Amino acid sequence: MSQSWANSGLDLHLDTWTRGRGSRVRASLEAGLRAAIQSGRLAPGTALPPSRALAYDLGVARNTVTEAYAQLIAEGWLIGRQGSATRVAQRPGEVGPDGAATFPQSAPPRYDLRAGFPDVSSFPRAEWSAAERAALTNAPSSALGYGSPSGAVELRAALAGYLARARAVRLRSDRLVVCGGFTSGLGLIADALRARGIERVAVERYGHAKHRAVLAAAGVRTFALPVDAGGAVPEGLDEVGAVLLTPAHQFPLGAALDAKRRSAFIAWAARTGGLIIEDDYDGEFRYDRRALGAMQALAPDHVVYGGTASKALAPGLRLGWLVVPPTLLNTIVERMDASHQQPGVLAQLTLATFIESGRYDRHVRRVRTAYRMRRDKLVDGLTRRAPALRTIGLNAGLHLTLELADSASETEVVERCAARDLAVDGLAGYHAGGAPDRSGLVIGYATPPPHAFSAALARLLTALD
Numbered sequence: 001m002s003q004s005w006a007n008s009g010l011d012l013h014l015d016t017w018t019r020g021r022g023s024r025v026r027a028s029l030e031a032g033l034r035a036a037i038q039s040g041r042l043a044p045g046t047a048l049p050p051s052r053a054l055a056y057d058l059g060v061a062r063n064t065v066t067e068a069y070a071q072l073i074a075e076g077w078l079i080g081r082q083g084s085a086t087r088v089a090q091r092p093g094e095v096g097p098d099g100a101a102t103f104p105q106s107a108p109p110r111y112d113l114r115a116g117f118p119d120v121s122s123f124p125r126a127e128w129s130a131a132e133r134a135a136l137t138n139a140p141s142s143a144l145g146y147g148s149p150s151g152a153v154e155l156r157a158a159l160a161g162y163l164a165r166a167r168a169v170r171l172r173s174d175r176l177v178v179c180g181g182f183t184s185g186l187g188l189i190a191d192a193l194r195a196r197g198i199e200r201v202a203v204e205r206y207g208h209a210k211h212r213a214v215l216a217a218a219g220v221r222t223f224a225l226p227v228d229a230g231g232a233v234p235e236g237l238d239e240v241g242a243v244l245l246t247p248a249h250q251f252p253l254g255a256a257l258d259a260k261r262r263s264a265f266i267a268w269a270a271r272t273g274g275l276i277i278e279d280d281y282d283g284e285f286r287y288d289r290r291a292l293g294a295m296q297a298l299a300p301d302h303v304v305y306g307g308t309a310s311k312a313l314a315p316g317l318r319l320g321w322l323v324v325p326p327t328l329l330n331t332i333v334e335r336m337d338a339s340h341q342q343p344g345v346l347a348q349l350t351l352a353t354f355i356e357s358g359r360y361d362r363h364v365r366r367v368r369t370a371y372r373m374r375r376d377k378l379v380d381g382l383t384r385r386a387p388a389l390r391t392i393g394l395n396a397g398l399h400l401t402l403e404l405a406d407s408a409s410e411t412e413v414v415e416r417c418a419a420r421d422l423a424v425d426g427l428a429g430y431h432a433g434g435a436p437d438r439s440g441l442v443i444g445y446a447t448p449p450p451h452a453f454s455a456a457l458a459r460l461l462t463a464l465d
């Protein structure tokens with residue numbers, strides 16, 4: 001017989017006997033719960049209804065439910081904790097309903113100095129909530145429909161003002177497409193390139209592995225450009241239809257793209273009709289060098305500019321934006337429309353309010369000061385404890401690179417850090433393929449929450465001793 005439980009706001013559908021001897025009802029309840037867990041219908045971590053409520057709803061005695069829960073706890077299907085709800089347990093090597101193993105849930109490292117993350121504990125929760133409340137109050141009901149595939153007009157207007165003011169981007173709001181982070185935007189660009197018959201894209205020899213994977217998934221082959229103290233080297237471009245660059249702050253080596261090379265990339269794009277994809281992932285964070293404006297301003301018809309809220313706010317927001325040249329705009333918007341990957345409208349309207357009210361700039365200034373202090377502490381520690389090692393890319397961003405003698409020392413230091421429960425990446429993971437020509441650690445000093453930063457730093461320095 002089917003029953004549902006709804007009195008305290010949770011629905012739990014179970015196929016179970018509710019009549020007959022208590023032991024039969026209990027066995028049937030246990031079997032129903034086991035089957036629901038085994039099939040994946042009740043996922044690990046799901047809170048079950050309190051025994052009194054479930055008993056009321058099923059019309060059975062309360063101790064029938066408590067005994068069934070106790071039995072399933074003993075068998076490892078459920079977890080019971082004093083003072084909190086009984087939950088579905090996570091079981092190692094679990095197999096999902098389709099026969100595939102469930103996604104492994106590895107324990108996060110206690111200390112984390114991996115690059116690519118801001119300090120998410122500094123996310124301005126109260127200010128974001130206030131902006132969200134204001135956005136929801138002011139939005140007409142029509143704003144809650146499917147909306148434009150380019151993104152909410154309010155956010156595009158706010159971003160157009162911000163990007164022109166703070167990053168010197170040349171744009172009108174109708175050239176902006178809001179996307180689910182830069183990585184998702186890159187997927188749209190890759191699809192649009194393929195639609196134009198472009199099969200090869202140049203990438204920096206050291207760069208984000210996920211970005212190379214996104215290009216590969218779209219069927220685009222990559223060609224690696226050398227990277228040195230002046231950023232990416234513009235050579236061998238005859239073979240490619242587009243180039244992906246991090247001009248303001250090469251990721252992860254930290255150089256700003258040399259002015260002559262900027263001109264050379266732009267001259268190539270103008271001559272061949274090639275496209276430059278500018279990944280401006282941490283343009284807000286400059287410490288002791290002049291802020292570099294976006295490369296897009298030099299050639300708005302040849303550059304797709306990409307930005308993200310992942311560094312200044314939080315990656316979990318999944319909010320990013322593209323400023324697209326007119327020739328590519330329709331294709332990108334069509335791809336977005338077909339992909340159904342637009343970020344939720346409420347998050348878009350909240351970010352618009354956050355920017356327009358000045359909270360975004362205030363937050364960036366606040367965290368920039370905090371990250372700069374962390375960077376100074378890290379450089380100070382490295383200078384004292386590992387004076388022979390050279391650091392590069394210090395004057396901007398949320399990470400720096402510490403050069404090591406060879407790949408063996410890189411592996412050894414990463415392992416020594418891991419033995420101290422500290423996660424840090426070696427340069428090899430950023431290399432586009434072939435034999436890496438340099439070794440080192442990429443240290444993301446923004447990643448740990450403030451209370452864990454000193455301990456993470458101490459562990460790193462001990463591992464380097």
Ligand SMILES: Cc1ncc(COP(=O)(O)O)c(C=O)c1O
Nearest residue numbers: 116181182183251281308310320
């Ligand atoms: C080089 C680079 N570009 C862009 C991003 C941002 O990607 P997304 O906006 O998809 O979070 C990151 C984040 O780690 C990055 O390291």
